[in-house]
Amino acid sequence: xxxxxxxxxxxxxxxxxxxxxxxxxxxxxxxxxxxxxxxxxxxxxxxxxxxxxxxxxxxxxxxxxxxxxxxxxxxxxxxxxxxxxxxxxxxxxxxxxxxxxxxxxxxxxxxxxxxxxxxxxxxxxxxxxxxxxxxxxxxxxxxxxxxxxxxxxxxxxxxxxxxxxxxxxxxxxxxxxxxxxxxxxxxxxxxxxxxxxxxxxxxxxxxxxxxxxxxxxxxxxxxxxxxxxxxxxxxxxxxxxxxxxxxxxxxxxxxxxxxxxxxxxxxxxxxxxxxxxxxxxxxxxxxxxxxxxxxxxxxxxxxxxxxxxxxxxxxxxxxxxxxxxxxxxxxxxxxxxxxxxxxxxxxxxxxxxxxxxxxxxxxxxxxxxxxxxxxxxxxxxxxxxxxxxxxxxxxxxxxxxxxxxxxxxxxxxxxxxxxxxxxxxxxxxxxxxxxxxxxxxxxxxxxxxxxxxxxxxxxxxxxxxxxxxxxxxxxxxxxxxxxxxxxxxxxxxxxxxxxxxxxxxxxxxxxxxxxxxxxxxxxxxxxxxxxxxxxxxxxxxxxxxxxxxxxxxxxxxxxxxxxxxxxxxxxxxxxxxxxxxxxxxxxxxxxxxxxxxxxxxxxxxx
Numbered sequence: 001x002x003x004x005x006x007x008x009x010x011x012x013x014x015x016x017x018x019x020x021x022x023x024x025x026x027x028x029x030x031x032x033x034x035x036x037x038x039x040x041x042x043x044x045x046x047x048x049x050x051x052x053x054x055x056x057x058x059x060x061x062x063x064x065x066x067x068x069x070x071x072x073x074x075x076x077x078x079x080x081x082x083x084x085x086x087x088x089x090x091x092x093x094x095x096x097x098x099x100x101x102x103x104x105x106x107x108x109x110x111x112x113x114x115x116x117x118x119x120x121x122x123x124x125x126x127x128x129x130x131x132x133x134x135x136x137x138x139x140x141x142x143x144x145x146x147x148x149x150x151x152x153x154x155x156x157x158x159x160x161x162x163x164x165x166x167x168x169x170x171x172x173x174x175x176x177x178x179x180x181x182x183x184x185x186x187x188x189x190x191x192x193x194x195x196x197x198x199x200x201x202x203x204x205x206x207x208x209x210x211x212x213x214x215x216x217x218x219x220x221x222x223x224x225x226x227x228x229x230x231x232x233x234x235x236x237x238x239x240x241x242x243x244x245x246x247x248x249x250x251x252x253x254x255x256x257x258x259x260x261x262x263x264x265x266x267x268x269x270x271x272x273x274x275x276x277x278x279x280x281x282x283x284x285x286x287x288x289x290x291x292x293x294x295x296x297x298x299x300x301x302x303x304x305x306x307x308x309x310x311x312x313x314x315x316x317x318x319x320x321x322x323x324x325x326x327x328x329x330x331x332x333x334x335x336x337x338x339x340x341x342x343x344x345x346x347x348x349x350x351x352x353x354x355x356x357x358x359x360x361x362x363x364x365x366x367x368x369x370x371x372x373x374x375x376x377x378x379x380x381x382x383x384x385x386x387x388x389x390x391x392x393x394x395x396x397x398x399x400x401x402x403x404x405x406x407x408x409x410x411x412x413x414x415x416x417x418x419x420x421x422x423x424x425x426x427x428x429x430x431x432x433x434x435x436x437x438x439x440x441x442x443x444x445x446x447x448x449x450x451x452x453x454x455x456x457x458x459x460x461x462x463x464x465x466x467x468x469x470x471x472x473x474x475x476x477x478x479x480x481x482x483x484x485x486x487x488x489x490x491x492x493x494x495x496x497x498x499x500x501x502x503x504x505x506x507x508x509x510x511x512x513x514x515x516x517x518x519x520x521x522x523x524x525x526x527x528x529x530x531x532x533x534x535x536x537x538x539x540x541x542x543x544x545x546x547x548x549x550x551x552x553x554x555x556x557x558x559x560x561x562x563x564x565x566x567x568x569x570x571x572x573x574x575x576x577x578x579x580x581x582x583x584x585x586x587x588x589x590x591x592x593x594x595x596x597x598x599x600x601x602x603x604x605x606x
Contacts (some may be wrong), residue, residue, distance in 0.1 A: 001524050001543045001553075006495065011431045012581040014541065015558050016491045018081055021068035023403035025427075025585045026050035028081055029491040033443065034486035035087055038477065041096050043088035047057030048100070050585065052123050052402050053148075055161045058086025059472065060152055062280055062397040070490050073560060077201035077452035079486045080475075087480035089161075101130040103173045103521075108132035110194045110416050114174075115139075117184050118146020119398050120199035120389030122169050123405025128412065129172040131589040135198065136193075137174050140181035144170065147201050147390075148398060150228040151250070153257050154468040185385075186358045195384045195412045198371075199401070202350040202390035208245070212303035216310035220303065221256045223347030230257055230467065239342025242266045243313055245300055247402060250282065254345040255292045261466040268294045270319060272329060286471070290460060298431075299329075300338065303344070350395045363421070370394070376474040377421045378408040384412060428584040433577050434492055438569075441578055442593035443492055446567040448485035489563045492580050496554055498547035500575040506575055507567035508532065515557040516567060521546070531555055 003066040004011060008059050015018050018028040027046055035044035047054035061082045069078030110133050114121035117139035125135045143149060144166050149159070170176065182188050189196065205222035213220055219239065223246065229235040242263040244255040247270035258266045268287065270277055274296050277284065284294065296448045298315035305311055317333040352370055357363060364372040364381040371380050373387045380387060388404030390396060411421040434442040456473040457463070475483060514533035521527070522545075528542065535542060540559040549553065568576040 018065040033179040040091035044092040055089035116200040117144035120401040127409035163476035216305035219310040413588040
């Protein structure tokens with residue numbers, strides 16, 4: 001194998017699995033260490049620069065970082081990364097706004113319009129306003145926030161948190177056009193904007209249109225529309241017997257909201273199996289904790305009614321079969337089942353709707369009638385029109401919308417400063433030794449052995465009485481400290497300098513995970529099998545260093561390394577060092593930055 005080029009910013013970035021998995025690439029271990037040190041404001045600001053909405057995401061993020069967390073490889077549950085974000089938000093100083101960028105003192109003369117006031121558009125606005133752009137935000141609703149405000153129930157996300165974090169952006173002085181819906185992109189472009197960003201979400205819920213639906217339509221609701229009506233306080237009650245169709249997070253929000261609005265017998269009924277449901281595991285757990293059963297392998301086929309009133313739903317039983325090497329859901333042949341109900345909420349998916357984009361504009365649409373959008377630049381086939389969030393590639397979640405917003409802002413800045421949107425500046429990278437003494441480090445290399453702590457919740461008898469009572473209390477500072485200490489500091493890298501090594505094998509002997517091997521070089525497949533402990537995770541690279549006096553190589557399995565620093569403490573020559581790697585993603589305004597910042601060579605290396 002070739003030696004590892006640790007100067008490549010992506011190498012150590014990929015070792016920080018949580019940051020690598022986060023679409024916005026938030027420096028997770030760094031802000032967790034700050035929480036452990038009670039530096040909540042600093043932790044909040046690191047989050048705010050990357051993911052823009054720490055308090056919102058600390059309650060609602062889909063947590064792509066947590067399945068990647070290295071702690072989950074050495075015990076059952078990962079660090080509660082998402083809920084630690086909320087710890088920073090809940091405990092930051094009130095003066096945090098004073099530490100954020102002020103409105104630009106001078107405008108650059110460029111006008112950018114954001115259609116939609118959701119998280120993607122707000123991210124674009126935040127990034128561009130700070131560097132002198134005049135940004136206008138249009139939305140049909142009376143308040144900014146988009147689906148974050150209208151479709152996430154208040155028992156998960158209080159409106160005060162939305163107001164606060166949207167306020168950090170509006171203080172940068174965008175021109176708000178709230179209550180103004182854009183009905184024609186052609187007419188809008190004719191207004192002479194330098195660039196337009198479309199962040200309108202996926203506003204249309206899918207409708208099953210089953211037999212019997214028209215006859216009892218008053219009691220059959222599209223889930224996302226119903227949630228919006230609850231948020232706007234247009235709906236206050238629901239029938240006692242409720243069926244929620246669908247297995248995603250919207251279905252979980254619908255069933256839990258129904259319990260708070262008078263639903264006594266609320267069921268979630270899903271066509272697929274429990275494990276195939278799109279809802280996050282914790283969302284399913286929260287619903288079941290509130291006494292809501294989830295019934296699987298039932299496909300709705302017909303609504304029943306009497307004198308124009310809904311009485312129930314017929315379901316066909318389903319099961320998986322193998323067909324052509326693929327699993328397929330088909331009817332099981334068992335008798336259909338009927339469940340009585342007073343109301344049905346359909347949460348079977350969301351769709352994009354672009355009736356306001358004329359098809360003669362020159363914009364390219366794909367076979368699903370979606371605008372063709374570059375997945376890196378977020379640019380459409382019209383050079384100055386960009387998309388992001390659910391409007392770009394279909395429904396995802398808030399953190400993806402933020403990531404799209406950052407990338408679109410970079411592209412808009414490159415375009416409007418006359419540069420190539422595809423030649424994107426590289427991230428900012430630093431790597432520095434944490435050595436303070438022979439056996440002392442500038443970080444705590446003795447992580448806690450505690451198992452994951454549970455977030456305290458309000459008692460069900462209180463929570464279920466009011467749709468606005470927040471269920472999760474969040475970690476208090478003590479629990480936040482204890483959970484933070486479970487982090488394995490994956491951004492503090494074991495960096496090896498071969499020219500200092502005397503091949504005494506002291507590091508091999510002391511490594512608790514048997515992840516270091518000195519051996520003859522070879523092809524990767526064979527080498528992985530013949531290390532001291534076989535390296536079985538092919539998605540995680542091996543760290544290879546040559547230049548040893550014996551001609552052998554050092555091979556380290558990054559997959560199971562605990563970053564404990566014992567190898568560096570034991571090494572008599574200083575060939576091993578613990579160096580903190582910090583990667584900060586490129587934001588708009590860095591168009592003149594170098595295309596990549598290589599990490600420096602390790603201490604002692606030639």
